[in-house]
Amino acid sequence: MNSKERVLKAINKxxxxxxxxxxxxxxxxxxxxxxHLGLDYEQPIDSLLSTRISHMSLLTKLGNDCVGIAACxxxxxxxxxxxxxxxxxxxxxxxxxxxxYNEFYEFPLAHAETVEDIEKYSFPDxxxxxxxxxxxxxxxxxxxxxxxxxxxxxxxxxxxxxxVGLEKFLMDxxxxxxxxxPLLDKIMNINxxxxxxxxNLGADIIWAGDDFGSQQGLIMDIDTWRRFFKHRIKYxxxxxxxxxxxxxxxxxxxxxxxxxxxxxxxIGLDILNPIxxxxxxxxxxxxxxxxxxxxxxxxxxxxxxxxxFESPENIKKEVKRIINIFGxxxxxxxxxxxxxxxxxxxxxILAIFEAVKESF
Numbered sequence: 001m002n003s004k005e006r007v008l009k010a011i012n013k014x015x016x017x018x019x020x021x022x023x024x025x026x027x028x029x030x031x032x033x034x035x036h037l038g039l040d041y042e043q044p045i046d047s048l049l050s051t052r053i054s055h056m057s058l059l060t061k062l063g064n065d066c067v068g069i070a071a072c073x074x075x076x077x078x079x080x081x082x083x084x085x086x087x088x089x090x091x092x093x094x095x096x097x098x099x100x101y102n103e104f105y106e107f108p109l110a111h112a113e114t115v116e117d118i119e120k121y122s123f124p125d126x127x128x129x130x131x132x133x134x135x136x137x138x139x140x141x142x143x144x145x146x147x148x149x150x151x152x153x154x155x156x157x158x159x160x161x162x163x164v165g166l167e168k169f170l171m172d173x174x175x176x177x178x179x180x181x182p183l184l185d186k187i188m189n190i191n192x193x194x195x196x197x198x199x200n201l202g203a204d205i206i207w208a209g210d211d212f213g214s215q216q217g218l219i220m221d222i223d224t225w226r227r228f229f230k231h232r233i234k235y236x237x238x239x240x241x242x243x244x245x246x247x248x249x250x251x252x253x254x255x256x257x258x259x260x261x262x263x264x265x266x267i268g269l270d271i272l273n274p275i276x277x278x279x280x281x282x283x284x285x286x287x288x289x290x291x292x293x294x295x296x297x298x299x300x301x302x303x304x305x306x307x308x309f310e311s312p313e314n315i316k317k318e319v320k321r322i323i324n325i326f327g328x329x330x331x332x333x334x335x336x337x338x339x340x341x342x343x344x345x346x347x348x349i350l351a352i353f354e355a356v357k358e359s360f
Contacts, residue, residue: 067147
């Protein structure tokens with residue numbers, strides 16, 4: 001059984017030899033691991049979703065069963081560093097280098113109030129030349145042997161607040177200024193076209209998402225979520241299945257999102273990610289017992305306390321516990337609940353992969 005077969009059987013809840021895995025890394029971790037293993041370091045790919053699609057050669061050697069692809073910066077607008085050191089991408093978002101991640105510096109639609117503000121803004125072209133070159137290369141190299149996961153996180157909500165600013169955008173969900181729905185529709189349609197293109201290129205799973213949870217609960221009330229996001233997410237899911245009726249749809253939301261899980265099941269979700277186990281209500285056994293007949297799970301391995309601070313022995317024990325909960329009767333892709341962070345020792349990272357390989 002190769003990796004692709006393993007993943008497809010797992011998400012269809014069929015017998016597998018072991019649980020499949022899909023870990024992702026920050027560049028700093030990838031560099032440390034490459035040096036430790038004597039491998040050449042691969043530079044990150046130029047994409048808003050870079051950590052999800054970079055370092056795939058390293059990760060497949062370690063034991064990943066999935067390979068990530070995404071829409072990337074086009075030929076005519078690579079991510080660039082301005083003279084003042086500020087980083088700008090093709091959405092017009094601006095960042096400053098803060099070390100592990102780039103932090104937001106400027107929100108290009110912070111002034112938005114009217115429909116005209118949206119109509120005159122220069123949004124990315126989902127079909128710009130070069131946007132899918134990296135995805136095509138990855139599918140050609142890995143598509144026969146590994147499950148191809150098309151990453152479309154920041155599908156609507158997160159891209160919106162990346163453009164407007166989080167505080168303003170959350171307030172505007174209450175105030176409903178005229179620009180709000182046109183912006184959400186514009187973002188939805190751009191990302192929808194990107195997702196459809198990635199499915200056509202050969203994705204087995206489309207991994208959409210927006211973070212709707214904090215550590216303690218939802219960051220907006222459920223009626224607001226239903227009013228602005230539920231019907232748009234459903235529309236995207238339906239359109240994805242028009243491209244490929246057999247596509248499996250995953251949704252990423254960090255934090256505590258228990259009230260949203262039945263809503264996502266209702267609109268056709270197949271796979272829930274990342275299962276942040278220390279967030280309120282996201283305990284693996286509860287999720288499996290409550291929603292396991294309707295959903296597959298993807299994630300579940302704690303990056304807040306377990307990976308950086310525990311011993312390799314305790315990590316292996318906990319990873320196997322999570323696998324036994326979620327992997328029973330299939331329906332699980334093992335993964336850390338976020339990119340593996342630089343505070344995680346190499347021996348602890350290797351322990352995760354060892355535990356997964358020893359599953360069942």
